[in-house]
Amino acid sequence: MFEFRTVPEVIVGESISLQLPELIQTRFDARKIALITDAALRATHLLDPIIAAFTSAGIEVYVFDGVVADPPESVVKQAIHRTRDAGAEVVVGIGGGSSMDVAKLVAAFAASEQDLAHAYGIDKVSGRRLPLVQVPTTAGTGSEVTPIAIVTTGETTKLGVVSNKLYADLAVLDPSLTLGLPAMVSAATGIDAMVHAIEAYTSKIKKNPISDGLAREALRLLSGSLVQVCTNGRNVAARTNMLIGAMLAGQAFANAPVGAVHALAYPIGGIFHVPHGLSNALMLSPVIRFNLPAAAPLYAELAQVVIPDVTGSEEAKANAFIDFLGRLADQVGIARRLSQVGIQPADVPMLAENAMLQQRLLVNNPREVTFGDALRLYSEAL
Numbered sequence: 001m002f003e004f005r006t007v008p009e010v011i012v013g014e015s016i017s018l019q020l021p022e023l024i025q026t027r028f029d030a031r032k033i034a035l036i037t038d039a040a041l042r043a044t045h046l047l048d049p050i051i052a053a054f055t056s057a058g059i060e061v062y063v064f065d066g067v068v069a070d071p072p073e074s075v076v077k078q079a080i081h082r083t084r085d086a087g088a089e090v091v092v093g094i095g096g097g098s099s100m101d102v103a104k105l106v107a108a109f110a111a112s113e114q115d116l117a118h119a120y121g122i123d124k125v126s127g128r129r130l131p132l133v134q135v136p137t138t139a140g141t142g143s144e145v146t147p148i149a150i151v152t153t154g155e156t157t158k159l160g161v162v163s164n165k166l167y168a169d170l171a172v173l174d175p176s177l178t179l180g181l182p183a184m185v186s187a188a189t190g191i192d193a194m195v196h197a198i199e200a201y202t203s204k205i206k207k208n209p210i211s212d213g214l215a216r217e218a219l220r221l222l223s224g225s226l227v228q229v230c231t232n233g234r235n236v237a238a239r240t241n242m243l244i245g246a247m248l249a250g251q252a253f254a255n256a257p258v259g260a261v262h263a264l265a266y267p268i269g270g271i272f273h274v275p276h277g278l279s280n281a282l283m284l285s286p287v288i289r290f291n292l293p294a295a296a297p298l299y300a301e302l303a304q305v306v307i308p309d310v311t312g313s314e315e316a317k318a319n320a321f322i323d324f325l326g327r328l329a330d331q332v333g334i335a336r337r338l339s340q341v342g343i344q345p346a347d348v349p350m351l352a353e354n355a356m357l358q359q360r361l362l363v364n365n366p367r368e369v370t371f372g373d374a375l376r377l378y379s380e381a382l
């Protein structure tokens with residue numbers, strides 16, 4: 001037995017975001033929408049033509065641009081209250097994972113009596129939810145198709161809201177919104193998406209044939225276009241492949257959750273404020289090597305996806321897969337050592353202690369990770 005869920009509708013197309021007013025009007029009949037985003041994205045003026053399109057279609061737009069990375073609970077609450085006060089009938093999340101995560105919570109709580117504080121955990125969201133449209137502007141998190149929102153509730157503590165009510169009604173993938181992404185952001189977010197696909201494919205408990213198919217195709221698209229988007233950012237075809245790949249990986253890991261790469265990456269982000277994608281890139285090689293005794297056959301299968309003419313034994317193919325990922329990381333110039341982001345040997349025990357708190361993710365890893373293993377993995381990555 002297995003279960004698979006995803007969003008009901010996805011639309012992909014160059015400049016399709018300019019048609020958001022029609023897409024929304026034909027589905028939800030709204031006169032006022034809330035756009036949930038961050039100030040940096042708004043400052044690029046990328047949203048101006050979209051807002052203008054809403055205005056000329058007679059739809060009023062309330063813009064909340066207060067989203068920040070790793071959004072604190074106070075920001076989420078502010079977004080909910082302001083959207084409620086503005087009387088918005090539809091919520092549109094536009095940006096990276098943080099903006100889309102906040103948009104999920106705004107849609108879930110702006111029209112509901114329930115308090116956010118009572119919704120942390122799994123399947124705790126109740127009440128009416130506003131229609132939700134997600135528009136990613138990076139190709140990485142897959143948040144447009146996942147039912148999870150992460151909120152920073154303390155200094156470094158994070159809580160998740162996981163609920164089928166957080167699935168968007170519509171995901172709109174417009175590669176033209178990603179053409180201007182800097183190479184380093186494209187590299188980090190793209191590798192994060194690849195990690196989603198790899199970890200979904202080796203997910204211990206919920207791996208299933210549908211998530212497997214999505215993960216394989218995600219990895220094929222992402223690995224085939226990553227170098228291109230980092231060296232020639234305006235390549236629309238490559239940007240489209242990355243957006244679709246990140247979404248497919250999102251659909252895969254929403255159903256077959258990620259494991260130790262993410263578990264060990266979270267403390268790096270939480271304590272040292274290293275971006276999520278880069279944190280994952282730093283831990284990818286050591287964790288995959290560690291997983292080999294348990295997951296070599298699966299890595300060999302993934303090798304055939306990224307290197308179609310790979311030959312040799314299962315073990316040789318699995319090693320070819322690891323080498324391929326290392327070469328790709330080097331080609332896009334992403335940091336691969338913890339020392340490059342300022343982490344010292346003395347920080348390793350604290351990182352390992354924090355990683356062990358991520359049992360929610362560690363249970364999905366193909367090989368058990370002990371505290372001693374975590375210490376060794378971080379030391380290897382220094």
Ligand SMILES: [Zn+2]
Pocket residue numbers: 141192193195196262276280
């Ligand atoms: Zn991730």
